[in-house]
Amino acid sequence: MEYVLIILGGLLIILGIIGCFLPVLPGPPLSFTGLLLLHATQKVQFATTTLVILGVVVLAVSLLDYFVPIWGTKKFGGSKLGIVGSVAGLLVGVFFFPPLGIIIGPFLGAIAGELINGDDLQKAVKSGLGSFLGYVFGTSIKLGVCGVMAYYYVERLI
Numbered sequence: 001m002e003y004v005l006i007i008l009g010g011l012l013i014i015l016g017i018i019g020c021f022l023p024v025l026p027g028p029p030l031s032f033t034g035l036l037l038l039h040a041t042q043k044v045q046f047a048t049t050t051l052v053i054l055g056v057v058v059l060a061v062s063l064l065d066y067f068v069p070i071w072g073t074k075k076f077g078g079s080k081l082g083i084v085g086s087v088a089g090l091l092v093g094v095f096f097f098p099p100l101g102i103i104i105g106p107f108l109g110a111i112a113g114e115l116i117n118g119d120d121l122q123k124a125v126k127s128g129l130g131s132f133l134g135y136v137f138g139t140s141i142k143l144g145v146c147g148v149m150a151y152y153y154v155e156r157l158i
Helices: 002-019 027-039 048-075 080-096 101-116 121-157
Strands: none
Touching (some): 027 048, 027 121, 080 101, 080 121
8 A cells, every 4th residue: 555655646746747837737736645645654754844834835836826927917017907807817718728728818818908908909918928927937836846845755765
């Protein structure tokens, strides 16, 4: 049973890293579950503090992932309608056009919101670019967190 948990944990770590790029897979939670499976073995034990800290980080990163594109839109001069468009685009993209919808949806939604607001196309595209850069930033954060958990997984097995 130990080996089954170790192998399943490793597969979840790998799926977690893949999930950083594919929005349909919740990357950091999958990697964290992989660590929990490894912790459930007799071979490897993590300190409770380590698991709690990683759990909080995973929760924060998972929530942050939905707000970073909105923040990017605002940071690049997006109006309230641009932000609303980014959120609407995210929701439409996630549910109707996965997996690329989570990337393209906020971008197009921010552009549409700015155009409805009466802004010119250049400002609308700049706002959409902010949304896209927010997505890239969020993906980088998720990848970093999953990378740390992958490191812990490998380091504890060796």
